Amino acid sequence: QSQLVESGGGLVQPGGSLRLSCAASAFTLHYYPIGWFRQAPGKEREGVSCISNSDDYTYYADSVKGRFTISRDGAKRTVYLQMNSLKPEDTGVYYCAALNPYGSGWYDCTPLANIGSWGQGTQVTVSS
Numbered sequence: 001q002s003q004l005v006e007s008g009g010g011l012v013q014p015g016g017s018l019r020l021s022c023a024a025s026a027f028t029l030h031y032y033p034i035g036w037f038r039q040a041p042g043k044e045r046e047g048v049s050c051i052s053n054s055d056d057y058t059y060y061a062d063s064v065k066g067r068f069t070i071s072r073d074g075a076k077r078t079v080y081l082q083m084n085s086l087k088p089e090d091t092g093v094y095y096c097a098a099l100n101p102y103g104s105g106w107y108d109c110t111p112l113a114n115i116g117s118w119g120q121g122t123q124v125t126v127s128s
Contacts, residue, residue, distance in 0.1 A: 003116070003119060004022050004024045004034075004097065004119060005022070005023045006094060006096050006121055006122040007023070007122055008020040008021045009122030010124070011127065012124075012125070013126070013128050014128055015086065016086050017083060017085075017086065018086065018124060019080055019083070020081040020094055020096075020122060021079075022078060022079040026074075028098050029053065029072065029079070032098035032099055032100075032115065033050055033053050033106040034079045034096060034097070035047060035048075035050035035059075035097050035106065035114075036050070036079075036094060036095070037109075037111050038090075038092040038093065039092050040093075043092075045111045046061065046111070047061060047109030048060075048061050048068065048081070048109070049061065049069075049070040049109065053101065058070055059109040061109070063089070064083075067083065067084050067085045067086075068084070069081070069082040069084075070082075079096060081096075083124070086126045088126045089126075091124060091125050091127070092123075092124060093121040093122070094121055094123075095119060097113075097114040097115075099115065100114075100115050
């Protein structure tokens with residue numbers, strides 16, 4: 001089981017789009033739900049979007065509903081977060097994590113469900 005690696009962040013103007021990628025091992029994607037989380041400076045890490053390992057359940061934070069879409073590609077061993085209509089308040093470091101499939105935290109996309117340690121994340125900055 002390898003570490004998850006985030007990529008795709010950058011600087012974008014309000015209203016723009018970015019697609020984040022989370023590369024993982026086939027083992028991880030088979031057994032664990034995957035979540036996207038973000039943390040703004042001085043704020044707590046929060047759940048953005050999570051997806052089950054079987055693609056039958058997704059979660060979106062109220063703040064991103066209708067704008068963000070989470071998906072997975074098993075062949076590419078990647079989970080994506082498509083972010084559209086970006087707002088300045090979307091700015092932060094975005095992390096992906098494998099979540100405990102036997103607890104209840106993953107269903108609510110809580111950071112406490114992370115089964116491992118947090119990586120470096122990828123910076124998303126929305127500014128004009």
